[in-house]
Structure formats: structure tokens, C-alpha cells
Amino acid sequence: MDFRPYKSTQFVGSLLLMLLACSPSLASSNCQISTAIDTNVKSQNLTIDGTLSLTLPSDTEQLNIHCVSDEPSVLTLQRNNLLLDRQDNMADGFALTSHHRAYLLPIGVYQAKVRLLSDLESPPHFELQALDDYVKTMEQHNLIMGVFYGLCFTLALYALIIGRELGDIRFRFCSLYIACAGTFFLLEQGHLNLMFAHWDWVNSDLLHRVFASLTLFTAVLFIVRLLDLHLRFPWVVRHLLMPPAGVVLCLPLVLLWPGASISWFVLEILIPCLSLYLVMAVLVTVGYASYIKVHSAKLVFIAVLVVLVAMVSRLLLDDVSPFVQRYALIISFSFEFLLFAIATSERIKRMNQSRITAEKEAARDVLCDLYNRRGWSAKAQTMLECQRATGGFLCLLYLDIDNFKQINDGYGHQTGDEILLALTKILHNQVRDKDVLGRIGGDEFVVLGHFFQKKQCDSMIYRIRGKLAKLKIRTSVGDVMTSASVGAVIFLEPEQSISHMLYQGDSAMYQQKQRRPSRASEASG
Numbered sequence: 293m294d295f296r297p298y299k300s301t302q303f304v305g306s307l308l309l310m311l312l313a314c315s316p317s318l319a320s321s322n323c324q325i326s327t328a329i330d331t332n333v334k335s336q337n338l339t340i341d342g343t344l345s346l347t348l349p350s351d352t353e354q355l356n357i358h359c360v361s362d363e364p365s366v367l368t369l370q371r372n373n374l375l376l377d378r379q380d381n382m383a384d385g386f387a388l389t390s391h392h393r394a395y396l397l398p399i400g401v402y403q404a405k406v407r408l409l410s411d412l413e414s415p416p417h418f419e420l421q422a423l424d425d426y427v428k429t430m431e432q433h434n435l436i437m438g439v440f441y442g443l444c445f446t447l448a449l450y451a452l453i454i455g456r457e458l459g460d461i462r463f464r465f466c467s468l469y470i471a472c473a474g475t476f477f478l479l480e481q482g483h484l485n486l487m488f489a490h491w492d493w494v495n496s497d498l499l500h501r502v503f504a505s506l507t508l509f510t511a512v513l514f515i516v517r518l519l520d521l522h523l524r525f526p527w528v529v530r531h532l533l534m535p536p537a538g539v540v541l542c543l544p545l546v547l548l549w550p551g552a553s554i555s556w557f558v559l560e561i562l563i564p565c566l567s568l569y570l571v572m573a574v575l576v577t578v579g580y581a582s583y584i585k586v587h588s589a590k591l592v593f594i595a596v597l598v599v600l601v602a603m604v605s606r607l608l609l610d611d612v613s614p615f616v617q618r619y620a621l622i623i624s625f626s627f628e629f630l631l632f633a634i635a636t637s638e639r640i641k642r643m644n645q646s647r648i649t650a651e652k653e654a655a656r657d658v659l660c661d662l663y664n665r666r667g668w669s670a671k672a673q674t675m676l677e678c679q680r681a682t683g684g685f686l687c688l689l690y691l692d693i694d695n696f697k698q699i700n701d702g703y704g705h706q707t708g709d710e711i712l713l714a715l716t717k718i719l720h721n722q723v724r725d726k727d728v729l730g731r732i733g734g735d736e737f738v739v740l741g742h743f744f745q746k747k748q749c750d751s752m753i754y755r756i757r758g759k760l761a762k763l764k765i766r767t768s769v770g771d772v773m774t775s776a777s778v779g780a781v782i783f784l785e786p787e788q789s790i791s792h793m794l795y796q797g798d799s800a801m802y803q804q805k806q807r808r809p810s811r812a813s814e815a816s817g
Contacts, residue, residue: 436619445474519581533570675728676786687739696708738794746782777802781793
């Protein structure tokens with residue numbers, strides 16, 4: 293039979309001829325599909341809107357098809373791994389462009405011979421439909437699968453881009469898993485036939501099994517990495533999850549070995565059992581992780597459970613619901629992908645929160661809850677850029693507590709901390725919210741303000757110097773008298789660097805300290 297897609301004009305013309313040739317004496321559309329081995333002939337009937345699955349002896353090489361049709365109908369071979377090498381007496385039949393091998397049957401009597409080229413024991417599966425029903429079914433199916441493939445492509449690309457930007461291998465595993473799952477369904481549903489109709493490799497049962505194993509392996513790998521199971525439960529991952537996953541990944545290659553018995557055992561027993569074990573083991577492990585409140589484990593548990601239910605339903609309801617048989621896994625995988633996308637976004641959110649917290653902790657002084665040198669310098673640089681853009685004055689105050697070492701030695705470090713906290717409170721009350729206040733040393737504080745009038749700078753300098761000239765601070769050991777030296781520098785023009793500004797402020801503070809030795813001695817006494 294010619295597998296080339298029929299042209300639209302040929303199809304319309306042939307369809308009209310078939311309608312004109314329709315005879316009312318013909319019976320309802322049906323096909324007899326029979327096998328002939330030696331003298332034994334076994335025949336089964338396929339009626340319109342019906343399906344037929346044949347279990348063939350291993351030495352079967354040919355099927356005989358005899359169809360009687362009173363309306364345009366389509367015969368579909370649902371197993372793409374079963375290759376049709378040739379059909380005879382098919383001058384009036386047409387190969388349709390479809391994800392499965394489908395043939396438009398003429399009105400009247402139709403006979404064909406089919407030679408089978410499958411090297412595995414997957415039974416051929418036939419379906420006979422009226423032409424209108426076939427078109428509606430294909431439109432519905434292609435729409436559903438188009439949405440699914442679009443979802444796979446979008447999520448895989450999203451995870452790949454995010455993984456590259458963040459440098460996190462978890463997202464790359466997510467992208468690989470979704471890509472393998474999408475390819476698996478492309479092969480299983482036969483949609484690659486639409487692009488590679490003449491290439492037999494797209495219908496290879498071995499290739500289908502390889503991507504099924506890849507999907508399962510990458511799923512386990514992604515879940516392990518997403519929830520950090522290799523760190524939380526290293527023994528379980530090392531002995532109960534990854535070795536069976538590796539075996540499932542390599543088992544399809546066994547099918548290349550000679551010996552039908554080994555191939556059958558691997559295909560029908562070992563791979564399904566290991567796959568079911570892996571899904572159950574992952575479900576139990578993730579369930580326990582959810583129980584101990586591992587972040588995002590509950591979403592992953594629901595996703596794996598949905599896929600497991602779909603797998604079981606597909607096996608148990610194969611003969612009950614064709615819709616479940618065809619779309620259960622596709623719907624469950626779509627739901628799983630969405631849950632994984634939510635879990636991935638939650639992880640991104642958590643990573644950003646951790647980064648923000650880490651940056652905040654790295655830029656803040658723990659005791660006084662002020663900017664440390666690093667944090668203050670970054671904020672001061674922003675204010676310096678603002679002066680360059682808008683003009684005005686920068687006023688820098690550099691403060692140092694007089695005789696702070698003697699206070700620590702005489703009263704203890706706890707009292708010293710209480711004085712630092714009290715000074716922090718005083719400074720908060722004396723500066724504006726937009727001024728940058730920080731603690732850059734043990735007892736050294738800095739304030740930077742941006743003003744548009746010089747008298748505003750002078751006012752802040754006078755106010756803070758007067759407030760810190762003589763302090764009586766209540767502590768747990770009693771009242772402690774102290775003071776602080778305040779160096780002030782007003783920058784009429786933007787400076788080149790923050791470090792140079794701090795150097796000038798530090799010099800001004802020491803000059804201020806040297807001018808008032810009597811006050812410092814009084815504070816120490």
C-alpha cells in the first residue's frame with residue numbers, strides 16, 4: 293500500500309465515486325481479519341465503531357483483511373510498532389496522514405494482505421470507524437495533544453531558562469524530565485508519523501521503551517533533587533531509589549540481546565514491576581517528607597499520587613473506558629507538571645527570601661540593628677549618586693564614644709552593649725528617616741545626610757553635638773556618665789569615593805576629640 297498522503301482533489305473525487313457506487317444490498321460495514329498458518333485459519337470480525345486486538349503466534353507473518361462497507365470508513369492500526377510492509381489489491385484505498393496508520397476504505401468489497409514486521413510481541417490493534425466519526429475523533433485528539441505538547445514545551449523551556457539564570461541544577465533536571473515525558477507521549481501517540489511518515493524508527497518499540505525508562509529515571513532524579521532527599525534520607529536514595537532507577541534506565545538495551553525469552557521477560561515482567569516499585573517507593577519517601585513538613589513535599593506527593601492512580605486506572609479500566617485508557621496518563625502528567633511548576637516557583641521564592649535575608653544579615657549590625665560598614669557604604673554610595681544628579685550638600689558625622697574601653701573594662705561588656713544601644717536610640721531620634729545611620733566599628737557610628745541648604749547641615753551638626761556632649765545613661769549596674777566626640781564634614785561637591793569621605797570624617801572626629809580633653813576626662817571620671 294502506498295503510504296503517501298492523498299491529495300485533497302483525489303480524496304474528494306474518490307469519495308464521490310464511492311457514494312455513487314454505494315449499493316443498498318451491501319451489509320453494514322465490517323471487516324474480517326484472519327490469520328493463515330499452514331492449514332489453520334483463524335478469523336475475527338471487526339464491526340463499525342468497534343476495536344479488535346489480535347494475539348498472534350510468534351511465527352505469524354501475514355494477515356488477510358476482507359472488508360464489506362456501505363459507507364466511507366477508515367481502518368486504523370493503533371499499534372505503530374506493528375509495521376505494514378506491503379498491502380496488495382489496494383488500488384482503491386488511500387493511506388491517510390495520521391498519527392496512526394489509517395486507511396480510507398472504498399465502498400464495496402475490499403481485500404488486502406498485510407505482512408507484519410514487528411520484532412516484539414505487542415498485539416496488533418485495529419479500529420473501524422465511519423469517516424465522519426474518524427475526522428471528529430482525530431480533531432478532538434489532536435487538539436488535546438496539541439495543548440499537552442505546548443504545555444510540555446513551555447514548562448521545559450521555562451525550567452531550563454530559570455535553571456541557567458540561577459545556576460541551580462534542580463531546574464535543569466525538571467526541564468529534562470518534562471522533555472523526556474513529552475517525547476515519550478509523542479512516540480506513544482504516534483504524532484511523529486505526521487512529520488516522519490517514511491521513517492520506521494519513529495515506530496520502534498525499543499525507542500518507545502527507552503524514553504519510557506528515561507522519563508521514569510529523570511522523574512526520580514528531579515524529585516530527589518527538588519526536595520533534597522539525597523541530603524535528608526541519603527541511605528534511602530543511595531540504596532532504594534537510584535539503583536532501581538538506573539536498572540530501569542538500562543533494561544531496554546537488553547531487548548537488543550538475542551533470545552526472545554529474555555526480551556519477553558524484560559518487557560512484560562521486569563520493567564513493569566521495577567517501574568511500579570519505583571513509583572511506590574518515591575510516593576512513600578515523599579509522603580514521609582511531607583509528614584515531617586519538608587518544603588513543597590506535599591505538592592510533590594499529590595503529583596506522584598495522581599500519576600500512580602492514572603497508571604492503575606489505565607490498567608484496570610482498559611476495557612471499561614476508552615477515554616481513560618487514552619487520556620488518563622496525559623491528564624495526570626499535565627496536572628503533575630503544573631504542580632511541579634508551582635513547587636519550582638515556591639522554591640524560587642524561598643531562594644529569593646533566603647538571599648534577601650542573607651544580604652540583610654550581611655549588611656546589618658546584629659547588636660544595634662543598624663547598617664554595618666558594608667551596608668552603610670552601599671547606602672551612602674546611593675546618596676552620593678543622588679548628590680551628583682541633583683546637587684546639594686552631603687553632611688557626614690563621624691561619632692566615637694569617649695573612653696569606651698575603660699567603660700567596658702570597669703563595668704563589663706554587657707554594660708558597654710547597653711550604652712551602645714542607648715546611643716543608637718538617641719541617634720535615631722536626632723536624624724531623619726532618609727539619613728543613613730550606621731555602626732562601622734566597635735564604638736564608632738556614622739550619619740550621612742543630603743541637604744539642599746548649608747544651614748540645614750549646620751543645624752544637624754549642632755543638634756547632635758549638643759546631645760552627645762554629656763550623657764547620663766541608665767544601665768543594669770546604675771547610671772553611667774559618658775560622652776561622644778563628633779567629627780563633622782560638609783561636602784559641597786561630590787567626592788570620588790565613600791572611603792575617602794570616611795577618612796575625612798575620621799580625621800575630623802579625632803580633631804574634635806583633641807579639642808576637648810577636659811570633657812573626655814570628666815566623662816571617664
